[in-house]
Amino acid sequence: MLPFxxxxxxxxxxxxxxxLSASLLLLSxxxxxxxxxxxxxxxxxxPVSPVPSGPAGMPPAGMNRGGPYILEWFERxxxxxxxxxxxxxxxxxxxxxxxxxxSGLGAMLAGDEKAATQNLLNKLVNKYQQAAEQMKxxxxxxxxxxxxRGYYQYFSDAKRLFSDYLRVQSNLFAMDExxxxxxxxxxxxxxxxxxxxxxxxKALDEQLRQQFNIPPYRY
Numbered sequence: 001m002l003p004f005x006x007x008x009x010x011x012x013x014x015x016x017x018x019x020l021s022a023s024l025l026l027l028s029x030x031x032x033x034x035x036x037x038x039x040x041x042x043x044x045x046x047p048v049s050p051v052p053s054g055p056a057g058m059p060p061a062g063m064n065r066g067g068p069y070i071l072e073w074f075e076r077x078x079x080x081x082x083x084x085x086x087x088x089x090x091x092x093x094x095x096x097x098x099x100x101x102x103s104g105l106g107a108m109l110a111g112d113e114k115a116a117t118q119n120l121l122n123k124l125v126n127k128y129q130q131a132a133e134q135m136k137x138x139x140x141x142x143x144x145x146x147x148x149r150g151y152y153q154y155f156s157d158a159k160r161l162f163s164d165y166l167r168v169q170s171n172l173f174a175m176d177e178x179x180x181x182x183x184x185x186x187x188x189x190x191x192x193x194x195x196x197x198x199x200x201x202k203a204l205d206e207q208l209r210q211q212f213n214i215p216p217y218r219y
Contacts, residue, residue: 073144074214084131084155085219093120097165098191114169121166128159147208150201157197161190
């Protein structure tokens, strides 16, 4: 009887191991939730906030003309934009930097220009990173969802763009991990895409302000 007992115990042990392995395999195949991992545009994982209700559960009066919660959203959103907006001198320097071709980028690698450019780029990276994080803290309402996502993408893309200008400053031949192409060769196209996104966002901003009777944005 003893050999049978040993064999039975072994079988039970082996069966348990197989069940555990199968369970672990199933867990590994389950989709990763937003709490487990965040994509670069992780605002996509934030659910739309419920619309605040008025008395007896009714929608706030004048909601389609800028109800209190929409006005509050715009005030907080405007503050994020102001903190991220470049001063006129910063914009002039940044435009000059981003208009340079490969030869101009190479000139950034030495002398006083390199230090000044590096300081500006670091400042802009920090500004846009902070702005993207602040946009994630705003309520995501249906009425402002497109504008909300648009500016989150703008701040995120701008932060990555200026981060890559810093990379090129340290290594003119740095490679882009996603495309396998030189980073420097992609910068101008990315700058143009960012400018297009900025124009689209501003056009939508103006449209929503008119719709909800919100004052124009002021720097």
